[in-house]
Amino acid sequence: xxxxxxxxxxxxxxxxxxxxxxxxxxxxxxxxxxxxxxxxxxxxxxxxxxxxxxxxxxxxxxxxxxxxxxxxxxxxxxxxxxxxxxxxxxxxxxxxxxxxxxxxxxxxxxxxxxxxxxxxxxxxxxxxxxxxxxxxxxxxxxxxxxxxxxxxxxxxxxxxxxxxxxxxxxxxxxxxxxxxxxxxxxxxxxxxxxxxxxxxxxxxxxxxxxxxxxxxxxxxxxxxxxxxxxxxxxxxxxxxxxxxxxxxxxxxxxxxxxxxxxxxxxxxxxxxxxxxxxxxxxxxxxxxxxxxxxxxxxxxxxxxxxxxxxxxxxxxxxxxxxxxxxxxxxxxxxxxxxxxxxxxxxxxxxxxxxxxxxxxxxxxxxxxxxxxxxxxxxxxxxxxxxxxxxxxxxxxxxxxxxxxxxxxxxxxxxxxxxxxxxxxxx
Amino acid sequence: xxxxxxxxxxxxxxxxxxxxxxxxxxxxxxxxxxxxxxxxxxxxxxxxxxxxxxxxxxxxxxxxxxxxxxxxxxxxxxxxxxxxxxxxxxxxxxxxxxxxxxxxxxxxxxxxxxxxxxxxxxxxxxxxxxxxxxxxxxxxxxxxxxxxxxxxxxxxxxxxxxxxxxxxxxxxxx
Ligand code: SF4
Numbered sequence: 001x002x003x004x005x006x007x008x009x010x011x012x013x014x015x016x017x018x019x020x021x022x023x024x025x026x027x028x029x030x031x032x033x034x035x036x037x038x039x040x041x042x043x044x045x046x047x048x049x050x051x052x053x054x055x056x057x058x059x060x061x062x063x064x065x066x067x068x069x070x071x072x073x074x075x076x077x078x079x080x081x082x083x084x085x086x087x088x089x090x091x092x093x094x095x096x097x098x099x100x101x102x103x104x105x106x107x108x109x110x111x112x113x114x115x116x117x118x119x120x121x122x123x124x125x126x127x128x129x130x131x132x133x134x135x136x137x138x139x140x141x142x143x144x145x146x147x148x149x150x151x152x153x154x155x156x157x158x159x160x161x162x163x164x165x166x167x168x169x170x171x172x173x174x175x176x177x178x179x180x181x182x183x184x185x186x187x188x189x190x191x192x193x194x195x196x197x198x199x200x201x202x203x204x205x206x207x208x209x210x211x212x213x214x215x216x217x218x219x220x221x222x223x224x225x226x227x228x229x230x231x232x233x234x235x236x237x238x239x240x241x242x243x244x245x246x247x248x249x250x251x252x253x254x255x256x257x258x259x260x261x262x263x264x265x266x267x268x269x270x271x272x273x274x275x276x277x278x279x280x281x282x283x284x285x286x287x288x289x290x291x292x293x294x295x296x297x298x299x300x301x302x303x304x305x306x307x308x309x310x311x312x313x314x315x316x317x318x319x320x321x322x323x324x325x326x327x328x329x330x331x332x333x334x335x336x337x338x339x340x341x342x343x344x345x346x347x348x349x350x351x352x353x354x355x356x357x358x359x360x361x362x363x364x365x366x367x368x369x370x371x372x373x374x375x376x377x378x379x380x381x382x383x384x385x386x387x388x389x390x391x392x393x394x395x396x397x398x399x400x401x402x403x404x405x406x407x408x409x410x411x412x413x414x415x416x417x418x419x420x421x422x423x424x425x426x
Numbered sequence: 427x428x429x430x431x432x433x434x435x436x437x438x439x440x441x442x443x444x445x446x447x448x449x450x451x452x453x454x455x456x457x458x459x460x461x462x463x464x465x466x467x468x469x470x471x472x473x474x475x476x477x478x479x480x481x482x483x484x485x486x487x488x489x490x491x492x493x494x495x496x497x498x499x500x501x502x503x504x505x506x507x508x509x510x511x512x513x514x515x516x517x518x519x520x521x522x523x524x525x526x527x528x529x530x531x532x533x534x535x536x537x538x539x540x541x542x543x544x545x546x547x548x549x550x551x552x553x554x555x556x557x558x559x560x561x562x563x564x565x566x567x568x569x570x571x572x573x574x575x576x577x578x579x580x581x582x583x584x585x586x587x588x589x590x591x592x593x594x595x596x597x598x599x600x
Binding site for chain 1 (some may be wrong): 457497521580583593596600
């Protein structure tokens with residue numbers, strides 16, 4: 001019987017099966033940020049277990065609220081910073097060198113095919129784009145990850161979503177994942193891994209794959225996975241070139257983590273996206289999705305472009321292409337947050353920053369910022385935001401605020417008119 | 427191993443969610459202890475006042491799907507720092523249940539009719555639950571009335587309870 005990607009990864013990492021259906025696996029990386037890790041650190045200190053399993057496999061960043069906005073967030077940063085220093089964690093990204101965790105860690109080459117990764121953050125599923133098993137966990141699991149480099153999981157079952165057809169012009173990876181979630185629902189993949197496969201994924205960049213895998217959790221999935229291929233190797237090459245003689249060798253090694261043809265799936269779903277249109281959410285759940293045209297004309301108070309879903313360079317290019325030579329409507333404000341310093345620098349080099357500023361956008365430093373309603377663009381009661389982020393829960397970006405999730409292109413077109421608009425409606 | 431015996435509180439409602447157990451506004455706290463005073467603060471129920479009714483309680487007996495909502499582990503912590511290590515219900519939200527055992531606490535499923543029976547016999551009375559962990563038996567009593575109930579948990583969950591939680595278990599076994 002063939003194996004799925006997650007099963008293959010578990011087979012190479014399993015160290016115990018203490019109960020029926022439970023696997024204890026060892027971890028290649030534990031990622032940390034300042035919101036969920038301090039609780040784990042403080043608890044480990046109270047247990048007199050202030051240790052780490054391997055400082056080189058722990059990566060930490062201050063990203064959610066940065067620079068600190070008040071004493072509480074300053075304290076969170078301080079706990080993380082002092083711990084990283086005390087434990088000799090070299091890959092710690094502090095203010096000025098920091099960016100959104102799920103953008104900066106892949107950019108540094110920390111996510112690789114076949115890796116097992118945990119983090120106290122639900123969007124850890126993003127890193128599955130590299131053919132890794134990456135899952136968000138709670139505090140106790142994070143503590144054990146930090147301490148022992150292991151984690152217990154239910155043996156993974158997988159749903160395969162095969163994306164066929166060709167992406168229509170004017171649609172983007174964000175439209176695809178919104179469409180998928182709208183199709184299978186917020187519980188459609190609960191406790192399952194999703195493998196995203198097919199020609200649409202094969203042709204997609206790593207940035208696009210990360211956008212797709214990022215929102216697997218919005219369908220309840222533990223992890224979204226894309227098979228490693230030449231695109232993966234090209235992206236990782238600067239980090240792996242000393243490990244392999246050639247890109248072909250790297251690819252051959254990584255192919256070990258592609259699912260077998262006769263792998264067994266809990267569900268097999270095929271979606272032809274040839275007639276897909278730009279998508280947008282309309283309620284307080286990410287599966288309430290419709291074509292953006294159907295919402296056109298709805299008044300918007302704010303546009304937000306950024307986050308671990310859509311704050312990467314391709315996303316900024318996509319938004320800038322729409323905003324070039326245009327102005328933001330007087331009736332709203334637009335916030336652009338490049339997800340990492342490298343993305344910011346690249347956007348400067350390409351003249352994207354100039355385009356955004358000429359259009360009248362506010363550029364923030366790399367941070368999660370308004371995505372979780374804690375800083376840099378929190379909504380007021382009753383306000384409406386078109387956002388490239390991943391969650392539209394009631395109050396997510398500010399108490400009483402409404403969020404419509406969309407692609408960077410749709411967000412940018414909306415910025416120009418002040419009402420929900422797709423790029424080709426301009 | 428933690429203590430699983432003592433005075434019981436009956437919460438006669440299903441689907442008590444993690445926001446009711448510990449409101450989201452306390453998630454910015456860094457320590458477990460800070461959750462203490464806020465346990466069940468937002469649970470609006472007739473005849474329940476968190477300020478007085480939690481005094482001296484060690485066990486909660488409630489209806490189905492306890493701990494639904496967000497996966498926050500702050501919910502078991504809020505119970506733990508109040509010395510409540512055992513919740514008995516017909517069913518639990520999956521993540522909450524595992525979080526309890528991960529913390530060395532117990533979320534024990536008992537068939538619905540037996541839970542209803544406990545409610546009709548004991549709710550409203552000064553009730554204690556005595557837990558015999560090795561025999562997997564609860565003795566519930568109030569005044570002269572007393573019943574015994576067998577329970578079961580998985581082998582892995584049992585090891586977690588014995589070790590005092592997943593951190594201790596993992597640190598001594600792997
Ligand atoms: S950008 Fe938003 S969704 Fe992503 S890690 Fe930050 S807060 Fe979470």
